[in-house]
Amino acid sequence: MIVNKDFITRNASRTWAFFLDLIFPIECLGCGREGRWLCEDCFKKINLKPKQYCLHCKKANDFGQFCLPCQVIYSLDGVWIAALYDELLISQAIKKLKYYFLSGLADDLSRLMILSVDKLLEQGRISKFGLRSGVDWSNFKRAAGLPLAVLNFYDNLVVPVPLSRKRLRWRGFNQAELLARRVAEKYGLELNSGNLIRVKHKKAQAKLNEIHRLENIKNCFVWRGGNLNKKNIILVDDVVTTGATLNECAKILKANGAGEVFGLVVAKG
Numbered sequence: 001m002i003v004n005k006d007f008i009t010r011n012a013s014r015t016w017a018f019f020l021d022l023i024f025p026i027e028c029l030g031c032g033r034e035g036r037w038l039c040e041d042c043f044k045k046i047n048l049k050p051k052q053y054c055l056h057c058k059k060a061n062d063f064g065q066f067c068l069p070c071q072v073i074y075s076l077d078g079v080w081i082a083a084l085y086d087e088l089l090i091s092q093a094i095k096k097l098k099y100y101f102l103s104g105l106a107d108d109l110s111r112l113m114i115l116s117v118d119k120l121l122e123q124g125r126i127s128k129f130g131l132r133s134g135v136d137w138s139n140f141k142r143a144a145g146l147p148l149a150v151l152n153f154y155d156n157l158v159v160p161v162p163l164s165r166k167r168l169r170w171r172g173f174n175q176a177e178l179l180a181r182r183v184a185e186k187y188g189l190e191l192n193s194g195n196l197i198r199v200k201h202k203k204a205q206a207k208l209n210e211i212h213r214l215e216n217i218k219n220c221f222v223w224r225g226g227n228l229n230k231k232n233i234i235l236v237d238d239v240v241t242t243g244a245t246l247n248e249c250a251k252i253l254k255a256n257g258a259g260e261v262f263g264l265v266v267a268k269g
């Protein structure tokens with residue numbers, strides 16, 4: 001009998017995930033209560049990032065966009081960061097999702113992303129009442145400063161940062177895709193998880209310093225879809241560190257016609 005090698009690897013990782021569930025019964029990472037990875041009480045204790053900022057110079061702003069002087073060195077327009085990584089629960093949850101294959105954690109982590117997007121949308125809300133009851137120029141002025149990805153939020157396309165095929169086979173799922181899927185479903189946004197491809201996987205980014213990260217990630221992605229026709233994109237990943245990976249994806253997406261590209265991540269590592 002000829003057995004396909006991919007088939008064995010895929011099924012081995014599923015069996016492995018099954019045994020991990022037995023070894024790690026579902027209990028809250030915060031208090032140990034059984035039934036959920038993050039119980040409601042512990043979930044409520046997690047602080048959302050109070051203010052977004054320019055990822056490069058860390059100057060606070062409303063919509064996580066790069067400020068003017070920093071913008072020129074990025075293809076990415078900005079990053080939306082849901083929570084603070086130094087919250088022990090967050091760093092634990094992300095590690096467990098990624099390295100212990102606990103895909104159930106994607107529900108809780110994507111909930112944090114959704115709460116933080118809700119906050120962005122609330123800040124970006126143009127009061128319809130204000131416009132109807134006469135021209136309120138402050139609303140127009142606010143609209144002018146808004147990124148299009150916020151102003152026209154419901155037209156965004158959601159794209160997860162891909163894993164290489166090799167890594168995907170090994171892990172059995174792409175954690176960024178699990179998060180992206182839940183965010184897209186929540187807001188009724190279009191999801192594209194098949195056309196941005198990671199073509200080579202060099203060294204794990206986590207082990208490299210900033211300069212080596214930039215070199216390591218170059219030319220790692222291709223877009224296999226059609227022209228993106230100015231579509232604005234929300235690029236989803238679990239964590240952002242220097243932004244090198246998100247930026248490299250944004251470069252490829254823009255080379256293929258994308259409008260604005262904003263990263264959306266659970267936390268900054």
Ligand SMILES: [Zn+2]
Nearest residue numbers: 028031039042
């Ligand atoms: Zn708990």
Ligand SMILES: [Zn+2]
Nearest residue numbers: 054057067070
């Ligand atoms: Zn800046």
